Amino acid sequence: MAINAKKIRRVRQERDRVDIVIGHAARVVLQEPRMRKRVAIVGSGPTALFALQTLITCSQSLNIVIFESAEVAGKGTPYQRGINAPTMLSNIPSIEIPSLPTTLVEWLSSQSNGYLTEAGIPREEISDRAFYPRVVIGDYFRAQFDELIVRGTAARHAIEVRENCTVSDVIPVGPAFDIEIEGGAPRESFDYVIVATGHSFAQHPETSPGYFDAPWPATALETISSGKIGILGTSLSAIDAVVTLAASFGRFNRKGDGNLVYTGQGTDNRLHITMMSRKGLLPEADFYFPIPYEQPKICTAAVVEERIILGSSGLLDDVFDLFKAELAMADPDYAERIKLDELTADTFAAAYYGVRDRREPFEWAATNLTEAKRNYASKHTVAWRYAILITHEIIESAVSYFTADDLARFNRSFKGVFADDYATVPHLSIERLLALHRAGYLEIVALGDRADVSAEGLDRGARVTCEFGAMVFDTFIDATGQKVLSADDLPFAALKDAGLISPALTVTPRGGRLRTGGISVDDQCRPLVAGVRPVRRLYTPAVSYLLHKRPFVQGITSAAELGETVASSIIADLARPLRSRKARRSRQKQDPAPAAAKEFT
Ligand SMILES: Cc1cc2nc3c(=O)[nH]c(=O)nc-3n(C[C@H](O)[C@H](O)[C@H](O)COP(=O)(O)OP(=O)(O)OC[C@H]3O[C@@H](n4cnc5c(N)ncnc54)[C@H](O)[C@@H]3O)c2cc1C
Structure with a gap:
């Protein structure tokens, strides 16, 4: 990256020491520590890791402080x-x-x-x-984190990591932000703040005896004694819970014939786990596909973007038509089998789950695992699965433009198809579930569309009632995954009090606005004041608050994209010519926006 000569002269005029060195990634303008822009990263999970990797390429030397509430930074929840x-x-x-x-x-x-x-x-x-x-x-992420700090320091950035350090508030002060941490240390001022706080779970998930709100921390599940255990959910989080319990009460062993078997330990054989979900289906086994993703031919990012520009009305149906055309082209046999041309965004899911829905879940899981292993061995890709996979992020790009009605339609069933397709699980996870089932410790129940969970009148655990009857469990675990959080849940009161964080809204067909959870952000993850104007220098790439409009934002690849996006935005902001900042300030003077919000936008 070339250094701007005028800028150097200007900085010299300001009598700052200017030096140019060749760093790892770019030439770096060195400044006195007090002149360096200060960047706070709250949280040090994968999003922060990828943000750091981009930030250290900044040509201005920065002062970066990473706050992590856990004992060990650089790993993530x-x-x-x-x-x-x-x-x-x-x-x-x-x-x-x-x-x-x-x-x-x-x-x-x-x-x-x-x-x-x-x-x-x-x-x-x-x-x-x-x-x-x-x-x-x-452990791998931590090693990368350490390496990035070494590289960042070599590139003349000052990087400080504070472990066991929970940020309790982010306070807007003029154009900057004060960070307040638990324990009463003096506040510190930062020019930029990245809120990369990620997942949000209660420290103590057992909210009443035998009733667990979440399957984390895993140490909490290790205290469960055997008996009838109900787990709400059948996907990744639920499998986590099952496997943790299984490890507490027995062992998996691979036999000479390659089969995995589960043996309960001790004389207590009362362990019985029931996984429950609406459909009572298990996720599919990870399938073989080419990486990096091939590009779709019809449902492309550019075509979907062009359609988004035309407006929200009818957007879901039009995007579905593009998806349908892509799928039909990728796998005509599959399209014919599920009668794709007769399907809509509302009926596609039923056809997608089709055969699987009618088979016994463990029997299906065994068949699917055999097929997935065979395809891995022969490097064969199932075309329809791959077409759904490579379009999921493109479809997601349209979600925040859906009307409230379309968003509800999308969430009802179409969304689940993509999650089912990309959240396939390791073969070993399916083998473990099959082994537990064969040993008589695990079953799956379909609850149907309506179910109620209640602990009322019970000494412990919960009663689950659905249209097929009621089940009482000694222990109940809600393992349905990360809940969508809203603006009210954000733990940083000062940002909310200053009006910098707004609940996300979706436009209804009559032009009204409906709260859909999450917080309103722009494409650089800057919170939008009143849903419209981005707050400068504040970034909130925290997954729990983005899921409402970015339903597939959960994986490491998304964390990387979020981290890189916010860090690039900071670098671009730092590189903005002074003139444009002045012009912006003078525009703001004429603007009647509320005082607190105005200062930061
Ligand atoms: C149980 C589970 C399993 C998953 N498995 C996979 C997987 O196998 N593959 C995959 O691709 N994705 C997986 N994911 C998705 C996951 O979202 C991402 O992999 C990633 O963790 C997101 O990174 P993050 O940095 O945004 O959030 P997190 O990983 O949640 O990191 C946030 C960090 O911020 C810290 N923090 C929070 N609040 C504060 C505060 N106030 N002050 C200081 N520090 C704070 C936390 O301690 C944490 O270290 C999984 C998610 C979950 C919940």
């Missing part, structure tokens, strides 16, 4: 030891993790035999398509 059990698997292989200093495979290969043995990873089985325990991914 799903990858921390303690919160997660070593048996919990990630569903992202090395090849899909966006670029970091070292790939996961390279990093694993450089680990000691002792580390690999403890993690249960045979050295000869390290591969870019394999799945590893989430705590191992956490």
Whole structure:
């Protein structure tokens, strides 16, 4: 990146020491520490990691402070030891993790035999398509975090990491922000703040005896005694809970014939786990597909973008037509089998689940696993599955433009198809569920469209009532995953009091506005004041608050995209010529926006 000569002269005139060095990624303008722009990153999970990787390419030297409430920074919620059990698997292989200093495979290969043995990873089985325990991914992220700090420091940025340090508020002060931390340390001022607080779960999930609001931290599940255990959910989080419980009460062993078996330990055989969901279906096994993604031919990002520009009315149906055309072209046999040309955005899901819906879930899971393994061995891609996969983020780009009615239609069933297709699970996870079922410890129940969960009148656990009857559990675990949080849930009161955080709204067909959860942000993740004007220098790439309009934002690839987006936005803001900032300020003077909000936009 070239250095702007005029800018250097100007900085010299300001009598700052100016130096130019060749850093890792760019030439860097060195400034006295007091002149450096200060960037606070709240949270140090994958979003922060990828933000840091981009921030250190900034040509101005920065003062970056990373606040992390956990004991160990650089890992993130799903990858921390303690919160997660070593048996919990990630569903992202090395090849899909966006670029970091070292790939996961390279990093694993450089680990000691002792580390690999403890993690249960045979050295000869390290591969870019394999799945590893989430705590191992956490160790990998931490190593990348350390390396980025080394690189950032070499590029003359000052980077400070504060572990065990929970940010309790972000307070707007003039054009900057004060960070307040728990424990009463003096506030510190920052020019830019990235709120990368990610997932949000209660520290103590057991809200009444035997009733768990969430399956995290895993250590909480380890206290459960055997008996009848009900788990709401059948996808990734629910599988996590099942596997954690299974590890507490027995062992999985691979037999000579390759089959996995589960054996309960001790004399207490009362353990019985029931997984429950609306359809009572298990997720499918991870399927083979080319990486990086191939580009769709019809339902392309550009075509969907052009359609978005034409307005919200009829958008869901038009996007569905593009999706349908893509699917039909990719896999004509599948299209004919499910009678695709007769389907709409409202009826597609029923056809998609079709056969699977009518089969016994474990029988289906076994068949699907065999097929997935065969396809992996022959590197065969099922075309319709891949077409859905490569269009999911393109479809997502239209979601925030849907009318309230279309959003409700999308959420009712069409959304679930994409989640089902991309959130496939490691083969080992399916094998574990099958082994538990064969041993008589696990069943799945379809609840239908209406179910009620209540702990009323019970000493412990919960009663689940659905149209097919009622079940009482000694222990109940809600494992339906991260809930969509709204502006009211944001723990930073001063931002809300200053009117900088607004609830996300969706336009109704009559022009009204409906709250749909989440907070309103622009495409750079800056909160929108009154849903319209972005707050400068504040970024909120926190997944729990974005899910309402970005339903597929949950994976590591999304965290990378969010982190890179906000960091690039900061770099672009720093590079803005002074003139444009002045012009903006003079425009603001004439603007009748509320005083507090105006100062930050
Ligand atoms: C159980 C689970 C399993 C998952 N498995 C996968 C998977 O296998 N593959 C995949 O691709 N994606 C997976 N995901 C998706 C996951 O969203 C991303 O992988 C990623 O964790 C998002 O990163 P993040 O940094 O935004 O949030 P987080 O990972 O949640 O990180 C946020 C960090 O901020 C810290 N923090 C929060 N509040 C404060 C505060 N006030 N002050 C200081 N620090 C704070 C937290 O301690 C945490 O370390 C999973 C998600 C969950 C919940």
